[in-house]
Amino acid sequence: MNILVINAGSSSLKFQMYNMVNEEVVASGRVERIGMDTAILSYEPVGGKEIREVDEILEHTMAIRKVLELLVHKEHGVLASIAEIDAVGHRIVHGGESFSSSVVVDEVVKKEIKRLFDLAPLHNPAHMLGIAAVEQNMPGVSQVVVFDTAFHQTMPATSYLYPIPLVLYKKHQVRRYGFHGTSHEYVSQRAAKLLGKPLESLKMVTCHIGNGASCTAILHGKSVDTSMGMTPLEGLMMGTRSGDIDPAIVPYVMGKEELTLNEVNSMLNKHSGLMAISGLSSDMREIQDAMDKGDRSAKQAFEMYEYRLRKYIGAYTAAMNGLDVLVFTAGVGENSSLLRGAVCRNLTYLGLELDEQANGKRVSGDRAISTAESRVQVLVIPTNEELVIARDTYQLIAKAAEK
Numbered sequence: 462m463n464i465l466v467i468n469a470g471s472s473s474l475k476f477q478m479y480n481m482v483n484e485e486v487v488a489s490g491r492v493e494r495i496g497m498d499t500a501i502l503s504y505e506p507v508g509g510k511e512i513r514e515v516d517e518i519l520e521h522t523m524a525i526r527k528v529l530e531l532l533v534h535k536e537h538g539v540l541a542s543i544a545e546i547d548a549v550g551h552r553i554v555h556g557g558e559s560f561s562s563s564v565v566v567d568e569v570v571k572k573e574i575k576r577l578f579d580l581a582p583l584h585n586p587a588h589m590l591g592i593a594a595v596e597q598n599m600p601g602v603s604q605v606v607v608f609d610t611a612f613h614q615t616m617p618a619t620s621y622l623y624p625i626p627l628v629l630y631k632k633h634q635v636r637r638y639g640f641h642g643t644s645h646e647y648v649s650q651r652a653a654k655l656l657g658k659p660l661e662s663l664k665m666v667t668c669h670i671g672n673g674a675s676c677t678a679i680l681h682g683k684s685v686d687t688s689m690g691m692t693p694l695e696g697l698m699m700g701t702r703s704g705d706i707d708p709a710i711v712p713y714v715m716g717k718e719e720l721t722l723n724e725v726n727s728m729l730n731k732h733s734g735l736m737a738i739s740g741l742s743s744d745m746r747e748i749q750d751a752m753d754k755g756d757r758s759a760k761q762a763f764e765m766y767e768y769r770l771r772k773y774i775g776a777y778t779a780a781m782n783g784l785d786v787l788v789f790t791a792g793v794g795e796n797s798s799l800l801r802g803a804v805c806r807n808l809t810y811l812g813l814e815l816d817e818q819a820n821g822k823r824v825s826g827d828r829a830i831s832t833a834e835s836r837v838q839v840l841v842i843p844t845n846e847e848l849v850i851a852r853d854t855y856q857l858i859a860k861a862a863e864k
């Protein structure tokens with residue numbers, strides 16, 4: 462069975478083509494700058510040469526058409542025909558309270574995703590464009606949607622309610638939803654396997670630290686709290702997002718700087734975080750390089766980033782009355798030994814002992830970076846959201862076929 466996994470953003474579309482017989486990626490790529498006459502398409506068949514094209518790609522339908530053309534290309538393709546694609550799986554950021562697991566797309570599901578546009582204006586409309594583009598280019602193919610929010614639907618009301626008038630929850634669904642759930646769930650399961658312990662016996666904090674970053678308290682395999690909130694802006698300091706700030710700053714700054722709602726939203730989502738404090742970059746690699754050269758703003762940005770993450774780990778340890786396992790994942794979590802080291806060296810009060818050598822090693826794959834004596838196991842586990850989407854899609858399609 463062949464499954465195409467799509468992560469559609471407002472101006473980009475990432476994809477991976479899976480052969481589910483051995484869960485192998487056979488081709489992957491992305492289209493960036495959709496809507497422009499200089500959109501960039503990159504495509505890489507596994508074991509083959511990467512292809513990059515700059516072309517006019519005005520909307521998602523055209524982007525998918527280009528991707529499909531490459532997948533069946535005489536020279537670079539990995540499939541004989543489009544009909545060989547059995548199903549398509551999509552990442553959907555916001556599933557609200559309606560979805561606690563992945564589902565096959567039908568009219569009701571599409572209506573619900575549209576209803577949630579208000580809660581994720583940057584993400585959900587783009588995902589719907591992806592679904593519509595598949596319908597147009599591959600009529601009749603089965604589609605499955607996998608939600609970032611689903612794993613966090615187990616949070617108790619004590620975690621998901623905000624202490625503001627309850628009518629706002631009842632009328633407008635203002636509550637914590639949490640995101641990156643696919644990743645938090647995946648790495649927590651891998652962690653338990655790696656340790657050879659049942660997930661149900663563990664108190665875990667998983668740190669998904671990429672461009673967007675979030676931290677989750679996982680008690681006995683279930684998400685009981687997570688740092689992102691109603692939107693992916695709350696919680697940790699991120700590349701360009703502020704994370705937690707005093708909410709009173711918003712009306713204050715709007716008044717002082719005469720900003721509109723859109724402008725203040727853009728300030729907090731796109732012009733804050735590492736970018737704002739360093740004045741240099743939202744990219745952790747560039748922050749680290751600048752620190753090496755003695756840049757004080759980069760150092761300040763790094764220290765705030767680390768401090769805010771460490772505070773969340775402390776809070777979630779308190780929330781679960783203990784911690785057995787700490788997991789680092791995503792771009793920064795998997796690659797920055799500097800960040801992991803700084804966090805872990807300040808958690809010795811938990812009986813956590815970092816294995817400095819293991820942490821500093823430049824290797825990939827699942828690994829432990831705590832000592833044998835450490836009371837908290839610290840693991841680095843590369844995330845794989847696409848594989849989870851491919852697996853869910855495969856299972857749901859197989860189930861539907863049985864009926």
Ligand SMILES: Nc1ncnc2c1ncn2[C@@H]1O[C@H](COP(=O)(O)OP(=O)(O)O)[C@@H](O)[C@H]1O
Binds near residue numbers: 670797
């Ligand atoms: N070797 C590295 N050292 C430090 N940070 C890294 C390294 N490689 C990637 N990163 C960081 O990972 C982040 C991107 O993470 P990623 O999970 O790919 O994000 P997203 O999926 O949200 O685009 C960037 O800030 C980048 O600097």
Ligand SMILES: CC(=O)OP(=O)(O)O
Binds near residue numbers: 609640641671673674
């Ligand atoms: C939900 C979210 O923040 O996603 P990303 O990290 O892909 O921006």
Ligand SMILES: [Mg+2]
Binds near residue numbers: 671672791
């Ligand atoms: Mg990511």
